[in-house]
Amino acid sequence: MSTDFDREKLKLKSLAQRTSKVDSGLLLRNPRSGDTAEFLRSLPNLLAVKDMKKLASAIIRAKRAGTSRIFMYGGHVIKCGLGPLLVKWIKNGTINCLATNGAGTIHDIEMALFGETSEDVESGIADGSFGMWQETGDVYSKALSTAYNENLGLGESLGNEIIRRKGNLGISPLASACEAGIPVTVHPALGGDIIHPYPDVSWEKLAKAAEKDFDLLGERITHMTHGVVINAGSAVIMPEVFLKLLTSAINLGYSISDITAASFDMIRQYRPLNNVVFRPTRALGGEQIVLTGHHELMLPLLDLFLEAEEGSNV
Numbered sequence: 001m002s003t004d005f006d007r008e009k010l011k012l013k014s015l016a017q018r019t020s021k022v023d024s025g026l027l028l029r030n031p032r033s034g035d036t037a038e039f040l041r042s043l044p045n046l047l048a049v050k051d052m053k054k055l056a057s058a059i060i061r062a063k064r065a066g067t068s069r070i071f072m073y074g075g076h077v078i079k080c081g082l083g084p085l086l087v088k089w090i091k092n093g094t095i096n097c098l099a100t101n102g103a104g105t106i107h108d109i110e111m112a113l114f115g116e117t118s119e120d121v122e123s124g125i126a127d128g129s130f131g132m133w134q135e136t137g138d139v140y141s142k143a144l145s146t147a148y149n150e151n152l153g154l155g156e157s158l159g160n161e162i163i164r165r166k167g168n169l170g171i172s173p174l175a176s177a178c179e180a181g182i183p184v185t186v187h188p189a190l191g192g193d194i195i196h197p198y199p200d201v202s203w204e205k206l207a208k209a210a211e212k213d214f215d216l217l218g219e220r221i222t223h224m225t226h227g228v229v230i231n232a233g234s235a236v237i238m239p240e241v242f243l244k245l246l247t248s249a250i251n252l253g254y255s256i257s258d259i260t261a262a263s264f265d266m267i268r269q270y271r272p273l274n275n276v277v278f279r280p281t282r283a284l285g286g287e288q289i290v291l292t293g294h295h296e297l298m299l300p301l302l303d304l305f306l307e308a309e310e311g312s313n314v
Helices: 036-042 047-065 075-079 083-091 102-114 121-127 134-150 154-164 173-180 203-221 237-251 270-284 295-310
Strands: 020-023 069-073 097-100 116-119 184-186 228-232 259-265 286-292
Touching: 020 102, 036 295, 047 069, 047 228, 047 259, 047 286, 047 295, 069 083, 069 203, 069 237, 075 083, 075 102, 075 116, 075 295, 083 102, 083 173, 083 295, 097 102, 097 173, 097 203, 097 237, 102 116, 102 134, 102 154, 102 173, 102 184, 134 154, 134 203, 154 173, 154 184, 154 203, 173 184, 184 203, 203 237, 228 237, 228 270, 237 270, 259 270, 259 295, 270 286
Parallel strands: 069 097, 069 228, 097 184, 228 259, 259 286
Antiparallel strands: 020 116
């Protein structure tokens, strides 16, 4: 069937022409030292405070035991400035596996290599320029070719491409995970990311690399007993992927129990709550933690509790 919808004719623009909402000056910075322990002790030991303490304690126990600490996240976590926090957690061993959707990689690439991200979607729709950015597509296309030729997962290949192009590793979870040698997996929804219409981005190569990451995350999930999984900001993709891989691991004969499962989101949503928190812990045993609020506040707050817990100050 013939069609006039020819993606080879798409008109891509340079990122230099784009007005972005987020640049490196807005990212999380390391705070000055203060009496953090006294601040945490002053909080009422109720509800969300108790849950935050419980989660921090579970993460530190899992870290000491060497079990899986999986952090799953959507693009908003990177877009709201928390790439440096994930890098910190990679470097200090708080998490030993990252998993994200396609949007998480787009914002990571643009911040690490070009210093800005998050375009004005409405104005881009009006003139047909939304998502049509040459540099982002070039990075993805090169990474996919490398992944295809070297049998790599999508996350590893994208991280290595950022490193190869001398990107800012201090704000890139993709690159930092590769440098640290821990898994970073990517789970795109075909047709859902800005780079998918680009004629140079091969869906065949994308699917092959994503399948490898699917299996890699599955392997990490087999080590979930006494471990921790956190979902932050992925409303659909990561909760669905996690549940499929968890049941696949059990189907393959792995014994998994005592999971601490946490959801961080601005509003409580069906799939993160049920597929990550409630169903797995009810079936396999463990702790359910739901913390509701803006990522740019809640995740740095978790970091304070982690530092205090590891130092036994709270």
